Amino acid sequence: MRVLLVDDDNALASLLTSQLAAHNYIVDHVADGETGWAYASTFDYDLVVLDWMLPQLSGVHLCQRLRRQGCGVPILLLTVKNEQRNKIEGLEAGADDYVVKPFDMDELLARIRVLLRRTPHETEPVLIWGNLQLDPISTQVHYSGQLVTLTAKEYSLLELFLRSPHQVYSATVLLGKLWSSQEFPSEATVRSHLRRLRQKLSQAGAAPDLIETVHGLGYRLKSLVIDAAPTAANTDVPDQRAARYLEGLTQAWKAHKGESLARWQTLLEISQTLQMKELSEQQRTQAMQIAHSLAGTLGTFGLMEGYRLSLQVEQLLLRSGDRSRVSFSTAEAAQFHTIVTTLGHTLDEAPRLVCPVDNPPNAPKAMMIDVNGMSYVQQLMAMGIAQGIEMSVIASVEAASHSLWLDRPLKTASEFLTSLPDMVLVNLVAGETNPVLDEPILQKLLYFIQQVSERWPQIKITVITPQADFGNRLDLVRRGGVLILEYPVVPAKVLEIMCRMLELNARPSKIMIVDDDAHYLKQVVQLLHPWNFEITPLTNPQRFWTLFNQVLPDLVVFDVEMPQINGFELARVLRSHTKWQHLPIVFLSVHGDAAKQEQAFAIGADDYITKPVHGKAFATRLLNRLNQTADIRRPA
The missing domain is CATH 1.20.120.520 (nmb1532 protein domain like)
Structure with missing residues (x-):
């Protein structure tokens, strides 16, 4: 099989060429789009692999030109561009597949094999991982020759892991791939199915952690282990291949x-x-x-x-x-x-094997507004970048307002959640000798703080000010400031505080909502969607304790009146356990009378909210409770 590789990155091209050659492919490599067009027009290829950004002619334009000329050879786009619109553009240009850098080499080779299949009815191969076998044709699963009987969902989970054995899948991604929105599932649903799947495989002789948990990321198949004293019969081929690949990776990087x-x-x-x-x-x-x-x-x-x-x-x-x-x-x-x-x-740094994940966690983002170019802000930016924070400094209120969509209406807030910073730092210091800002620019910055707080209540706002007396603190807090720092303050101290605040946003807060009204429960989940909570809804209070111990939420919301077990009783059960003395409990009820509220607070409720609720107000009250609890738990 002959492959045309068009990529101006010589290091990657060298690595990929050696890997393809090891699998008996013949590779021609060129470094620009026009030369790629000349080769593809002159020679016969079984596959074309294109980078997107190429000198002279981009990969997408080359793909379009090839398709216009009637070229039916499979085309694979291999690029850093990972946004959905890029993938759509590439596929609509005529590409047959789209792989994002960095990639897993085994997965790339598998995708190439799929594209090169020429027989439409070729039998789909049995998926094998050690002693585990899954036959996609008969839909049967065997471990060491023993049949393993699975439900449809358990089979789908196992097939997904076997098709990408090195891939880490988060619970959210598994829900999106294998469950429909009409099933109204939660992450606990994924954990429940995985537990049963592990049990069935274990009963057939597999290790209990064959499907392992990668803490903070998700789940994947556990790597096949080489015995301490390997023999020709039990040497683990995948691990040997990984070691050889890392060696080749290191050599290619040195070159x-x-x-x-x-x-x-x-x-x-x-x-x-x-x-x-x-x-x-x-x-x-x-x-x-x-x-x-x-x-x-x-x-x-x-x-x-x-x-x-x-x-x-x-x-x-x-x-x-x-x-x-x-x-x-x-x-x-x-x-x-x-x-x-x-x-x-x-x-x-030395090269490392990487295992790309779906929806990897983004680096924390911090936006700093500094209209006077203070040197300590520049120092803070340099220190933050070195710490792994995605820092940006904006020098005008107008530019900051535009970046945060404060100067124009939004169609839907969820469109912009991924691009928002996790925190905003506003510098109200004019200079080192005369730190007090002129009144017009001060008022613009104060109004900006208020606008950010009103539109994006989930963003933590930190303010550095030379005027930190009670009156000024009160004004800043009323406008939405979460943390007020008095100038002068050393950049290292500010960075320490930023890291502490951003750590709170490292993962979405987990909230469990218990309400027997499924329709209203679904409305509440939709209302809270823009605030990026991980929500576990539950309509049956009798299942609360089991699900609670699986989810371990950061906050729980109870309806008051429910069949069999009411919300007050559930709250008493939580407060009876020493471990959950400080867990935030919020009641959400149609009853707004004082007696009910007094009863709730006597039990240990942190808040009592009367239905119906509005998304922004509800989210703000939940965020307040979460932040207060985090402050209590944080060591001094």
């Missing part, structure tokens, strides 16, 4: 590291130019292509911090291109230079 260093050096020179003058459109395009290419290279070789920083550089350059001219503010130029400098340090 091509100089190319990545040269690209980084060009980026550094561009960042130094940006400190003195604006970039030309040619320089911006060049820098964007370099950053994009570096992201693909570093991600493929497992240098994930460099991969993340390269993507940040590319995003900064993309945002600058959205304006009428290629311009950076002083703060943005400093941010660009800091990220590029930090990126250079990551190139000294």
